[in-house]
Amino acid sequence: MPYLAYNGHNYKMLFITDTIGFSMIAGSWLLPRLRPSLRLVLSAVLFLASWIAVVELSGSHQHLLFWMEPLTGNLTHQWYDVFPLLPWFALFMSGTVIGERISVYFHNNQLKDMDKMLLKTAISVMGVFVFLQVIKTILRIKGLEVDRGYLGALLFHGRKNPPGLSYMIFYGGSGLFMLYVLAVMIRRRVLSAFIDFLRMIGRNSLFVFILQYFFLISLNVLLRPCWTPLWPLLFLSELLMVVLLTWFWDSKGYNRLLTILHPGVWKEVVFIRKRK
Numbered sequence: 001m002p003y004l005a006y007n008g009h010n011y012k013m014l015f016i017t018d019t020i021g022f023s024m025i026a027g028s029w030l031l032p033r034l035r036p037s038l039r040l041v042l043s044a045v046l047f048l049a050s051w052i053a054v055v056e057l058s059g060s061h062q063h064l065l066f067w068m069e070p071l072t073g074n075l076t077h078q079w080y081d082v083f084p085l086l087p088w089f090a091l092f093m094s095g096t097v098i099g100e101r102i103s104v105y106f107h108n109n110q111l112k113d114m115d116k117m118l119l120k121t122a123i124s125v126m127g128v129f130v131f132l133q134v135i136k137t138i139l140r141i142k143g144l145e146v147d148r149g150y151l152g153a154l155l156f157h158g159r160k161n162p163p164g165l166s167y168m169i170f171y172g173g174s175g176l177f178m179l180y181v182l183a184v185m186i187r188r189r190v191l192s193a194f195i196d197f198l199r200m201i202g203r204n205s206l207f208v209f210i211l212q213y214f215f216l217i218s219l220n221v222l223l224r225p226c227w228t229p230l231w232p233l234l235f236l237s238e239l240l241m242v243v244l245l246t247w248f249w250d251s252k253g254y255n256r257l258l259t260i261l262h263p264g265v266w267k268e269v270v271f272i273r274k275r276k
Helices: 002-006 016-033 036-056 062-068 085-107 111-141 149-155 165-188 192-203 205-223 231-251 263-269
Strands: none
Touching: 016 036, 016 085, 036 085, 036 149, 085 111, 085 165, 111 149, 111 165, 149 165, 165 192, 192 205, 192 231, 205 231
16 A cells, blocks of 8 residues: 555554454354353453553563564554454454344344344443543542553543553444444334445445545545645545445445355356356
């Protein structure tokens, strides 16, 4: 990617897509082997262990910190940008507990119960966030440093890299509430065209991610457009291209090409046909 190449960072990136891919592969092996309660325990242990490593080894040798960053993250940021594997995999495993419950409700056509579960979970998670922020405010009034160390890992909601607990539960709770709203809209058939549009984006999320990165970041780095008060038009035109190309990709069913596992896909790509 142009920006990374220009700044010498092209080999020091761990995109969220890489971390999601690792989580899906490892999670698909673990899910049938672990009950939901054990998954929650595993998530807590991994998250705690990663933050202990981050805090306790923050003053270690640069080589150790460099290799820690893709695994647990660190506070010195040797890499350009990274989504460390352990804390995000911990979030993934805890998310499977909610996702599994959603699938049971959906399979049994218990849509109202699913909506209630999503709303209660979202309120509970956001309640924990508010409680932690109250604690942070009290400790700050007493003169304690609450944005670093273990307190920072627990209370600082702006820490994304590596992700703190407050950061995860705030955005996780917000995401659950959005799921609740969408679930209600789908059940009541509100704005069906908009819901279909969101389904299209969801079906092609990897393709959309790559497209938006190209149009909104890489292309702008290559073209280096000057700032103008009309910049919203540039943004909207790039957004329109993402939507149109996604629609074309989806209409042709090209998601079937995003795999290296099924031999039938390779036959289609390289135009191999069985001999009659």
